[in-house]
Amino acid sequence: MLAIDGTLLDFKQLDLLAMRQTAIHRLDPRAKIITTLSFIVCVVSFNRYEISAMIPFLLYPAVLLTVGELPFGYILRKIIIVIPFALVVGIFNPVFDREVLMQIGSLDVWGGWLSCLSILLRALLTASAAILLVAVTGFPAICEALEQMGMPQVFAVQLLFLYRYIFVLTDEGVRTARARELRTFGKRGLGLRQFGSLVGNLLLRTWERAERIYMAMLARGFAGQVHTRQRGHFGRNEVMFVAGWISLFVLLRCYNVPQLFGRLLTGTLP
């Protein structure tokens, strides 16, 4: 249970990474959001047995990671968290889809295996793009950019508050869990029953806090509108960043580059 502590610290580190000053960090958040979104759309639009054509897409996360000077191991650990979920989605494919699509030596490769692998690769690509987006932009900046791009303010503010108070709330949750643990002496305590009141208690405390925050907002003249600074400027660098990456994505989406490359090397290009 107390592992939450560690996860939380890790989360704060993601936030610290976003405060760095590299060429990627300095770009307007909107440019990074648009690029990441088109990256994700391109990756998920491949047909379900595709693997080789997706591999060049690893270039985008690799570039962000390098130019953004991010710690590889840390980001990798964040991405790996998502993989089991993708595995659950894909794990039954080999059971249901036994059509032989490929042969490696004398080994028959079922379509199910290919699609399962394809799902994993997609998960890896999209998760890394999303996590890297947060690491080079910062969550609050993403919210602001989404608002600038036309998302209703209610959602933007909702997300901002979620991000701000997730630390405070988990703290409270961890304290409650610790208090419980210290008095159950490694046993199960009262079992499931007490979790109801524990969670209920947490909800009530959250409620009270929400009320106090609202009070603090009113006391400072809040009248339904959260005014945020308009930061960032969509200039030439941003246009080049977006246009460059999107044309590369489209190119990679339309042509299977590894295959072309292979044909070129083996001289079977028509």
Add this chain to the structure above:
Amino acid sequence: MSHHIVEVKNLCHVYPDDTVALREVSFLIHHGESVAIIGANGAGKSTLLLHLNGYLTATSGDIRIGDAMLAKATLPEIRRTVGMVFQDPDDQLFMPTVFDDVAFGPMNLGLAAEEVEIRVADALERVDASALRDKPPYHLSGGEKKRVAIATVLSMLPEILVLDEPTNGLDPHARRQLIALLQAFHHTRIVTSHDLDMVLELCERTIVLHDGRVMADGPTLKIFQDDELLKTCRLEKPFAMQGCPICSPDKKPLPSQSPLVPPHSSKPHDHDHKH
């Protein structure tokens, strides 16, 4: 200057569950005064504070801030005039960075971006927190959070500062720093606290609440010398006014020497939980 007066007249407040929190509370605070409101837990301090900027509506009675009676129409102006610093800075700092938080008030006032910039810089400078400007609030220490929370209010240029338990949860150094900071302000200050030593240093006047009533209102020193009053209101003399238990000649046994209550627990540590 009638401008900076806080007048509370026969204020009563009954919560929806029929708890009577305030009974006929009246007082008048002049410009530049520094007033402490003290009392035991549940005496009505927090309820009283929440009336001063109109978050709670009085069941009966009137509140006047400057020339304006507290009413729906005057609320925006009153909320600007009365800067309220809440007990838990985590409730007060809700924006992604310190800058955004301090700018929240001025932006709601509809000021231009350059003016906001100046006000934020000034406010942070006054609480000695300019270096924290771009940090997210959860990366700050307790003392820093408290100072930034004060800055969020200062940036609106209030005339009256209301502080709920300002020294709560601070270490001795941060507490000293905060007291020095508050002493330097020329605003009218209204402070609630269980930290009576701070009250002694900071406020020349004290209002004692007990059971929702004003039990005493007068010079701080005089109130702390009235043993009878303190006892009925479940209070104790500030440590600065108590003899040293080890070296004072008229050594009397501390009231707290039963084994369950170590001597330190007589320190006014308990939090004031609002309901």
